[in-house]
Amino acid sequence: MTEITPGIHWIKLPIDAVGGPAHINSYLIRGDIGYLLVDSGWNTDSSFGTMHNSLVKNGLGFEDISQILVTHVHPDHYGMAGRIKKLSGATIAMHPIEKELIEPRYVHMEELLHQTDRMLVDNGLPHDEMVKLRDATVGLEQYIIPTPPDITLRDGETVTTGEFTFRVIWTPGHSSGHICLYEPEKKILLSGDHILPKITPNISVHPQSIENPLGRYVKSLQEMRQLDAELILPGHDQPFTGLRPRIDEIIQHHEQRNRDILAVMGGQARTTYQIAQEITWGVRSRWRDLPDFHRRMAIFETLAHLEMMATDSRIDKLPGKGINYYRQN
Ligand SMILES: [Zn+2]
Ligand SMILES: [Zn+2]
Known part of the structure; x- marks a missing residue:
């Protein structure tokens, strides 16, 4: 766990499943009463162990997490959220479209x-x-504990923790209800899988996708060129700078x-x-x-x-x- 910028800890969680990125980034953001965790990692023993050790090393425990925000319900970002909720009593928040994907995708x-x-x-x-x-x-599905959210977040709503007030940006494409978090004062963007520094996220038409997902995705990227973000915290790879050049690529x-x-x-x-x-x-x-x-x-x-x-x-x-x-x- 690294404090990547004051108040935001970066936790790299391993992904054991084959094919795809080697790790997923979780971000633990300091609040007044508890921490906000953005994305959970897969529900595997190695992922859970890494999260647990990272917390303990910093004098924290699962009980210090009070909110879990899920950028989208893919197994690497959402799989362990239910397990952490059980241990911490934290609330889970996500976009309402993602909420609707859980049952058909992981239960029936x-x-x-x-x-x-x-x-x-x-x-x-x-x-x-x-x-x-x-x-x-x-x-x-063995890597996911399907758990419904307590809170749904729409485009333009805010999420506050400590000295951070994040604006929710709905970014459909990679998943229909994918969201990013933008902190305009601190110029920080948590970009989930919407904008990654090296790989281009998979944008697919499939039974659960929104109409014309790639067109929506590109439109959303064009809108995000306007953001004044100096630090981008992605769901995979390393935190990076230079939002506009990466969007253009x-x-x-x-x-x-x-x-x-x-x-x-x-x-x-x-x-x-x-x-x-x-x-x-x-x-x-x-x-x-x-x-x-x-x-x-x-x-x-x-x-x-x-x-x-x-x-x-x-x-x-x-x-x-x-x-x-x-x-x-
Ligand atoms: Zn994803
Ligand atoms: Zn991912």
């Missing part, structure tokens, strides 16, 4: 899995490959991918599955090298680009019988 998952399968098939994935990719997702990354997709389409009617196989994912990653879990993500990310370009009238979604095709107009 059948319907969501079924919708996801159908969406993959509608976008051209052969049935046998769909079954393979479905198996790649099972098992995440992320927007350019997505624009480049749009161009790559248009090039792959080559004026033909193509399915999302066909396009996803021909895109270069990351530095060297071709479709054939991707693990099943990443293939799923690749299809839904491609779909997010196609939906964005269809919304902007750069391509047409062709009415078909069952399977969706897209073509440049």
Whole structure:
């Protein structure tokens, strides 16, 4: 645990699950009566042990946490929130849209899995490959204690702890009800997975996503260019400075991918599955090298680009019988 700026402690929690970032950042922010914890980490023994040791080393315990704020309900940010609440009596706060995602995602998952399968098939994935990719997702729920929030927070509301007053910014895209926290006096932005210093967060169309998530995401980034933030505290990697250059890089990354997709389409009617196989994912990653879990993500990310370009009238979604095709107009 490092005091990254007076009153804000940075805790790096390990992520044991395969594929994805190696750690998640939790932030513990000093208050008058108790601390505000932003994001919880996975519910694993190593994550719990790291959190516990970090608190003890600083003369604190779970009972010192009075509020838990969840930027979004992905397992790495939300998984352990329920366990910490039990030990501390802290309240859990999140955006109302995230609250609604918990049940279908982590409690009664059948319907969501079924919708996801159908969406993959509608976008051209052969049935046998769909079954393979479905198996790649099972098992995440063991890292989450599904716990409803006590408080919901909407865009523009404030969260106060000690000398910090954070403004909630609703930032849909990576998750429909993702929120960031902005402290205008201290010029600090807690950016969750919305803005990360090195990796571009996954923005996907899936059964729980908002309409045109990538378009919403980019619009939100453009609005956030106006923020006067000197220190950005992200959900992964290191705290960083230089908000605007990083926002511009992320927007350019997505624009480049749009161009790559248009090039792959080559004026033909193509399915999302066909396009996803021909895109270069990351530095060297071709479709054939991707693990099943990443293939799923690749299809839904491609779909997010196609939906964005269809919304902007750069391509047409062709009415078909069952399977969706897209073509440049
Ligand atoms: Zn996330
Ligand atoms: Zn994350």
